[in-house]
Amino acid sequence: MASIIFLILAILLCSRTSGATSRGGGLFEASAVEKHEQWMSRFHRVYSHDAEKASRFEIFKKNLKFVESFNMNANKTYKLDVNKFSDLTDEEFKARYMGLLVPEATSSLDSYNTVSFTHENVTETGESMDWRQEGAVTPVKNQGQCGCCWAFSAVAAVEGITKISKGELVSLSEQQLLDCNTENTGCGGGYLWKAFKYIINNQGITTEDSYPYQTSQQTCYSTRSVAATISAYETVPQNDEEALLKAVSQQPVSVGIDGSGAAFKQYSGGIFDGEYCGTYQTHAVTVVGYGTSEEGIKYWLLKNSWGEQWGENGYMRIKRDVDAPEGACGLAQYAIYPLA
Numbered sequence: 649m650a651s652i653i654f655l656i657l658a659i660l661l662c663s664r665t666s667g668a669t670s671r672g673g674g675l676f677e678a679s680a681v682e683k684h685e686q687w688m689s690r691f692h693r694v695y696s697h698d699a700e701k702a703s704r705f706e707i708f709k710k711n712l713k714f715v716e717s718f719n720m721n722a723n724k725t726y727k728l729d730v731n732k733f734s735d736l737t738d739e740e741f742k743a744r745y746m747g748l749l750v751p752e753a754t755s756s757l758d759s760y761n762t763v764s765f766t767h768e769n770v771t772e773t774g775e776s777m778d779w780r781q782e783g784a785v786t787p788v789k790n791q792g793q794c795g796c797c798w799a800f801s802a803v804a805a806v807e808g809i810t811k812i813s814k815g816e817l818v819s820l821s822e823q824q825l826l827d828c829n830t831e832n833t834g835c836g837g838g839y840l841w842k843a844f845k846y847i848i849n850n851q852g853i854t855t856e857d858s859y860p861y862q863t864s865q866q867t868c869y870s871t872r873s874v875a876a877t878i879s880a881y882e883t884v885p886q887n888d889e890e891a892l893l894k895a896v897s898q899q900p901v902s903v904g905i906d907g908s909g910a911a912f913k914q915y916s917g918g919i920f921d922g923e924y925c926g927t928y929q930t931h932a933v934t935v936v937g938y939g940t941s942e943e944g945i946k947y948w949l950l951k952n953s954w955g956e957q958w959g960e961n962g963y964m965r966i967k968r969d970v971d972a973p974e975g976a977c978g979l980a981q982y983a984i985y986p987l988a
């Protein structure tokens with residue numbers, strides 16, 4: 649059903665954009681050439697030959713057109729901008745920069761529905777929370793061209809609970825998970841619960857400094873000294889933003905989300921509303937807070953792993969308490985957090 653709706657939306661969108669092409673197409677073409685050149689120097693993009701440049705330009709132009717026509721609608725609560733992903737098709741983008749695998753809803757308790765929800769009785773969630781202000785969030789990292797969002801999301805959640813329980817914020821190693829968590833498949837994708845399980849079984853995880861990120865899977869060096877440990881992980885009851893609120897009021901929480909849409913890809917700020925995305929979880933991020941915008945829109949604060957140039961300095965505010973139980977872009981379907 650959702651995919652049919654998406655298809656219809658996509659068709660509507662395509663026909664609208666092609667309508668815009670016929671009017672003033674030449675002007676757009678000329679300015680697109682110039683914007684592509686500017687974009688290439690801004691993002692240090694070098695193409696090996698003219699044919700590649702020509703085909704990348706066609707993709708860039710499509711993305712640019714999407715961004716510009718989107719931004720013309722003053723009613724939107726968020727803005728888009730061309731960014732380092734703007735010469736990639738949505739398919740290429742999805743293949744290179746995500747990497748979440750989600751367990752089937754019917755699979756074992758171990759992997760999905762942990763029985764207990766430690767934060768179930770939390771009553772004081774307050775109006776807002778920003779774990780960055782509590783010093784529980786490390787600077788935004790960059791997974792680069794490696795589908796290991798699962799490692800970045802899990803590590804951010806462990807960094808958070810470690811700060812909350814031990815009082816010290818330490819940047820931890822995604823590379824250790826990438827190399828040593830062989831139950832996951834490195835840059836080919838992974839499960840959040842398996843990342844937490846590895847840290848439990850390995851009796852800890854080391855620092856980013858002692859085991860820095862390489863953007864590819866390498867030989868495992870598991871003997872580096874331990875900087876943080878966790879004892880367990882739990883999932884938040886599914887499709888329940890109220891339960892997610894209770895959890896995030898207590899600690900940063902890893903979530904699966906559909907990050908593959910054209911708007912998500914080029915989001916540059918404001919409250920994202922889940923438009924142009926589905927509910928199939930392609931990407932993992934970490935929810936590090938929530939609040940209400942000046943315009944009165946409730947939002948979740950997401951820490952992403954696409955560097956500081958994406959979104960609001962690497963973060964996204966995305967609409968909270970939406971009509972659909974699965975949340976905007978499906979973010980309430982699979983939320984998981986570690987315990988100290």
Ligand SMILES: *[C@@H]1O[C@H](CO)[C@@H](O)[C@H](O)[C@H]1NC(C)=O
Binds near residue numbers: 721722
């Ligand atoms: C913006 O919102 C106004 C008021 O709801 C509406 O009349 C108008 O059609 C909207 N514009 C677009 C481009 O959707």
Ligand SMILES: *[C@@H]1O[C@H](CO)[C@@H](O)[C@H](O)[C@H]1NC(C)=O
Binds near residue numbers: 766769
């Ligand atoms: C929540 O409260 C209920 C009722 O008092 C209690 O049975 C349950 O153990 C509590 N849950 C947790 C995780 O403390």
